[in-house]
Amino acid sequence: MTETDVTALREEMVATCRKMNESGINQGTAGNLSVRTGSGLLITPSSLAYDRMEPADIVEMDFDGSYSGRRPSSEWRFHRDILRARPDIDVVLHCHSVYATTLAVHHKTIPSFHYMTGVAGGTTIRCARYATFGTQALSDAALEALQDRLACLLGQHGQIALGKTLESALWLAIEVETLSRLYVQALTLGEPPILPDDEMERVLEQMRRMSYGLAPDADGVNDVARPKA
Known part of the structure; x- marks a missing residue:
């Protein structure tokens, strides 16, 4: 990754952090964000509000825990460990969104x-589990x-969303918060019915087919929309 690439990534991280606040899934100095680089990761600094954060404040960290610049987020361990264990993703986003955290405290x-x-x-x-x-x-x-x-919830803490890109991780975090809100509201009417595992497999x-740009109807049960010839 070139220096130009790293600079652009820092700028995109700051923009994403501010979108986290704008979307309502984060506030104050809560939450943190990291992105894989060639030899390690970039991670948001500790105790710095996103509206005051600048690209130069983003911390460069190696997978051995060494870093340069400001002190990294206090949650650097799970950012480092997730990126190291999950080569399928490049972004880790953590926030304390209200409804996801409501479920997490229970x-x-x-x-x-x-x-x-x-x-x-x-x-x-x-x-x-809580830790x-x-x-x-x-x-x-x-x-x-x-x-x-x-994605997952963290007991009595918040949520984590992963992605290949900053955009996809932010989208997923917002979706987890939306699902959490729906679930909390559904619970006010009693335990909602649960879709069976075989339906969820379908x-x-x-979803897998659509992510690869294929028609969603794998079984050909329904008509499939197709572009005109």
């Missing part, structure tokens, strides 16, 4: 009450909850 996993639960890569969005912020124990809990998933296959 250690509730989000079940397949709605088919869009599948956007996180499985039939549920798990809630990781003190900034610790290896929290990183280990997050990695466990993220097994085969792109949903996940449809």
